[in-house]
Amino acid sequence: MSETVFSNFDTVKFEGPTSDKALVYQYYDADRxxxxxxxxxxxxxxxxxxxxxxxxxxxxxxxxxxxxxxxxxxxxxxxxxxxxxxxxxxxxxxxxxxxxxxxxxxxxxxxxxxxxxxxxxxxxxxxxxxxxxxxxxxxxxxxxxxxxxxxxxxxxxxxxxxxxxxxxxxxxxxxxxxxxxxxxxxxxxxxxxxxxxxxxxxxxxxxxxxxxxxxxxxxxxxxxxxxxxxxxxxxxxxxxxxxxxxxxxxxxxxxxxxxxxxxxxxxxxxxxxxxxxxxxxxxxxxxxxxxxxxxxxxxxxxxxxxxxxxxxxxxxxxxxxxxxxxxxxxxxxxxxxxxxxxxxxxxxxxxxxxxxxxxxxxxxxxxxxxxxxxxxxGKYDAILIERYAGWKTGSAVDVLAGKLSLEKIEEMALENKINPQPKSGKQEQIENLLARAIYSEKI
Structure with missing residues (x-):
């Protein structure tokens, strides 16, 4: 086996985040x-x-x-x-x-x-x-x-x-x-x-x-x-x-x-x-x-x-x-x-x-x-699930399933006197949640 420009380097090992060595893996624990x-x-x-x-x-x-x-x-x-x-x-x-x-x-x-x-x-x-x-x-x-x-x-x-x-x-x-x-x-x-x-x-x-x-x-x-x-x-x-x-x-x-x-x-x-x-x-x-x-x-x-x-x-x-x-x-x-x-x-x-x-x-x-x-x-996913929860109930399920015509949807909207109100997208709450997870020392 011929010597190459990389032959004299040791194989990089996992040593964990506390290691102060440059050529080691701190987070890539292949078998974890x-x-x-x-x-x-x-x-x-x-x-x-x-x-x-x-x-x-x-x-x-x-x-x-x-x-x-x-x-x-x-x-x-x-x-x-x-x-x-x-x-x-x-x-x-x-x-x-x-x-x-x-x-x-x-x-x-x-x-x-x-x-x-x-x-x-x-x-x-x-x-x-x-x-x-x-x-x-x-x-x-x-x-x-x-x-x-x-x-x-x-x-x-x-x-x-x-x-x-x-x-x-x-x-x-x-x-x-x-x-x-x-x-x-x-x-x-x-x-x-x-x-x-x-x-x-x-x-x-x-x-x-x-x-x-x-x-x-x-x-x-x-x-x-x-x-x-x-x-x-x-x-x-x-x-x-x-x-x-x-x-x-x-x-x-x-x-x-x-x-x-x-x-x-x-x-x-x-x-x-x-x-x-x-x-x-x-x-x-x-x-x-x-x-x-x-x-x-x-x-x-x-x-x-x-x-x-x-x-x-x-x-x-x-x-x-x-x-x-x-x-x-x-x-x-x-x-x-x-x-x-x-x-x-x-x-x-x-x-x-x-x-x-x-x-x-x-x-x-x-x-x-x-x-x-x-x-x-599950905290992040829970926020997403809550935001789209309405699509899992009632006539909304039938809408996505293709069971209701445009006319029928109109008829139901008028009968139920729907008056949808804006709901918070909670973007800042989600950003804080993600930032804390991403920069946490505990992984």
Whole structure:
């Protein structure tokens, strides 16, 4: 086993909130049983291969600041294997159960489609070998269908049918590899599935292409016996001015249009939610209400910047409410909490990557524990139940059940001489309740 930039770090352990050590978990006690199962099974943490191993510190205004051994010139496959060695040592250090990848993260780009696919399968074999040695498993795989210039006008939505075919072949092989490596999900992120201007866009044509593409993916899933979830990751803009997978509600409408609402769920990212003008909890609650919550990408944006900064989370209130709605939606099932986040350009030491994940895991764990406590105590839920109690009694039940016509509702309203009066929403009371729970030392 070759030495890597992460090999000299000890595996991070849980030591509890009283520990003053930097590289320990204070709240992420993986085996602690909460709501009937271990914390690690609720959260299913994942490390993003691209941000942790591929990102080199480049941003729109500056060049690389991070230099790793596998980023130098040399044999592409040998360097990809060196990167994989480092990846699994990082997974070992963090002791988190899963990782996620794009095809281009783990396999070098070739001169043609055939070489791309050969490289992908070569590296898949190597990853499989690593997974026999280490305990980390695959949460999901996906394909990068946005970086290369051929995708400048989209992948499935491209005006050129050859780009559609290239994309279909790539996704087909990425699904094969995801199944081979035991992945629980396959994610489709339409990085350029949208438009920059309607002046040169036939929206109906592009949506039809996108619907056909997704239908092909679902058909292939069943053909190969892949029992994981197919997920779409919504994003409203950047790089295009308007993307077709804008947010959860838009994705659901798209799935309904093509009869796929029972086949596809969403992988929600916090920073994408805020770019859409929503909160993370809103997107999770929406997906829960529509029955399509699949998995989460954990990160945050910068309120002073209007683009996807992909920072590690640090807001306990926001994450607690996200976890509350995740639990209320029935949990993540085969999904997980993937740290789709990268260290800052000035944080170029390997140790910085470890610190970032430790902090992210601890924040999410504490947020989950607080949300679980809120649910267990029942005070917050009791306020909500009381607010909607009228819908559980009398004719209101029949209204929701579709048993009363508009005329009948009018007739009953007049007969009963109803005169509804405003009732307090108790927002401040709820905010105080939540704040005390979130910032309590007892979890």
């Amino acid at each position: 049983v909460v709501l009937g199962k271990p914390l690690k099974e609720h959260l299913r943490f994942s490390v993003a291969y691209w941000h942790s191993l591929v990102m080199n510190g480049t941003d729109p205004f500056g060049g690389p600041t991070i230099d790793r051994p596998w980023m130098k010139a040399g044999d592409p496959i040998a360097l990809a294997k060196l990167k994989a060695d480092a990846a699994f040592e990082l997974f070992r250090v963090l002791d988190l159960p899963f990782y996620c990848f794009h095809d281009m993260d783990m396999a070098p780009t070739g001169e043609c489609l055939a070489e791309n696919l050969r490289n992908l399968h070569t590296m898949a074999e190597y990853m499989a070998e690593k997974m026999q040695i280490y305990s980390t498993q695959l949460l999901w795989g996906t394909a990068n269908l946005f970086s290369h210039p051929r995708f400048m006008a989209g992948a499935s939505t491209n005006p050129d049918p050859e780009v559609f075919a290239w994309s279909a072949a790539t996704v087909k092989n990425c699904m094969d590899v995801t199944k081979q490596l035991g992945g629980s999900n396959y994610v489709l992120w339409g990085g350029r599935e949208g438009y920059e201007t309607l002046l040169n866009t036939n929206m109906h044509q592009e949506l039809e292409q996108m619907g056909r593409f997704l239908s092909l993916v679902v058909e292939y899933k069943h053909k190969i016996g892949f029992d994981g979830q197919i997920l779409i990751e919504p994003k409203p803009k950047e790089p295009t001015s308007h993307q077709y997978d804008f947010d959860t509600a838009t994705v659901y409408a798209f799935l309904k249009r093509f009869g796929l609402e029972g086949e596809v769920r969403v992988n929600l990212e916090a920073n994408h939610a805020t770019l859409a003008g929503h909160s993370f909890e809103h997107e999770i609650a929406t997906a829960g209400a529509l029955g399509i919550l699949g998995s989460l990408d954990i990160n945050r944006g910068d309120a002073l910047l209007g683009w996807d900064t992909d920072q590690f989370p640090n807001d306990l209130w926001t994450m607690t409410m996200a976890m509350y709605h995740m639990i209320k939606a029935g949990g993540l099932g085969k999904g997980g909490c993937n740290f789709d986040a990268k260290v800052r350009r000035q944080s170029f030491d390997p140790e910085d990557v470890i610190h970032a994940h430790v902090g992210g895991a601890d924040l999410c764990a504490r947020a989950f524990l607080t949300a679980a406590k809120l649910i267990d105590e």
